[in-house]
Amino acid sequence: MKLRAVLLNLAIALIALVVLFPLIWMASVSFMPTGEAATFPPPLVPSRWTLEHYQDLFLNQGMGRYLWNSFALATLATILALSFTVPAGYAFAKLKFTGRERLFQLLVAALVVPAQIGTLPLFLMLKGMGLVNTYAGALAPWLASIFGLFLVRQYALSIPDEMLEAARIDGASEGQIFRRIVLPTLQPIIVTLGLFVFLGSWNDFLWPLIILTDQSNYTLPVALAALSREHVQDIELMMAGAVVTVAPVLILFLALQRYYIRGMLAGSVKG
Template identity: 40%
Template sequence: MNNKVKNILWYVILLSFSLIFVLPIIWIFISSLKTSNEIFSWPPTILPNEVTFSNYITAFSKGNFVTYFKNSIFVAVTATALTLLINSMAGYALAKFDFKGNKVIFFLFIATLMIPLQVIMVPIFIVLRNLGLYNSLWGIIIPPAATPTGVFLVRQYMTTIPDEVLESARIDGASEWRIFSMIILPLSKPVLTALTIFSFMWRWNDFLWPFVVLSTESKYTIQVAIANFVGQFSVDWNSLLAMNIVAMIPVLLVFLFFQRYFVKGIAMSGMKM
């Protein structure tokens, strides 16, 4: 079997596996264009007999969908920017500064990956409440800003940057801040792009922490709002499917915009997909 046949075979196998993840999304999108009767019809129809966009109109008109969407955009963008700033600084310090306890601190960062949010949620909530951030969008932005995964990715990538480049800059009189902002950050563009995608996705899809912190409906993020569409005795499936499709769009756009840097950043940081 020549290489061309092997490549085709691998593409077919990978495409088959990818369909396992893509088909549910396609089914949700198709179902969001169906009427209520057709969604529950048996046998189910693959394509809608009558395409309707009323589900999307109903979803946008119910409650404050636009407000929920704006809240999620604000949280995801602000939290991502804060995550990039904090994690890039921490990664730079752990990768390029040789100080006592460097490896211990890095180990502690990695060790926190094994601690689930549910274990530390109560003490974090108490601190948050004492700081006056309860029922505030900043209450769901600040606590998860410094992510151990982000620090790990950035630190591993920055270790590949030659120390000679930094030493040359120091000899020329560049300050540490100038080295960080003018040399380290531009060279770390691939991993920071990968972290941007991860962080935006984490914050956009986060449900548990916003559900605990936010109590006013006008401050709900879109994930909490979607959960509220599930009633005690009934579920508005039409609007629920439409809202889920709309909620996927920002994450998809971010990934499509940054995808060419994504694989490179992951590969050079040593993280396994």
């Protein structure tokens, strides 16, 4: 039995190493001197550790500006998405209004429609409103997510109706019930949804590429793609840019993973 456990742990460790190796090598290459990663066979660790590529990114390539753009957009997208989606999900779960079930079924059916189909109509609408090349235009797709609405609604169904009715009998308004009872109960799924939105906005490439025409407004993925066209042979610089793009969201995910896992597991059981 002990041998089986040892073999199982070794297999898991091997799989984890295979999965993590590209990330580890990416970070290692970012510290190599220029041209070292292009040698054959490519080295696993730098012969000389250097920060020159990171210095180039922030001093010469404007990476600090792109990093701020991504952080600001992802943060605003998360706040706005939660502000719209969480109350709507709770309403679909616990508040009675005409056409609730039919409207929810229609929204869920829209999940099968690829998001790319709506890109052109949305762009034309925002162009008519003068929001092209603005942060408001870049935030538009994140204002309300059907998937987020579905996620919150399924989790909110687990809130006992008796608890809400008791609060109403005690004279609490719907706003007080939402703030004091619903929001604390929904905390795991709120963190999970917020993490989804932040990661999705941070990593989004297509929509910022379409809506943001001024290079000073680029987010990290778009800026990295533009940088790769100019420095296609500079592997070390590209890897440094990739590290700057990946590291913040990786740290955020690791910091919030317990809430994320709790929200996903609780939602799957209670939904």
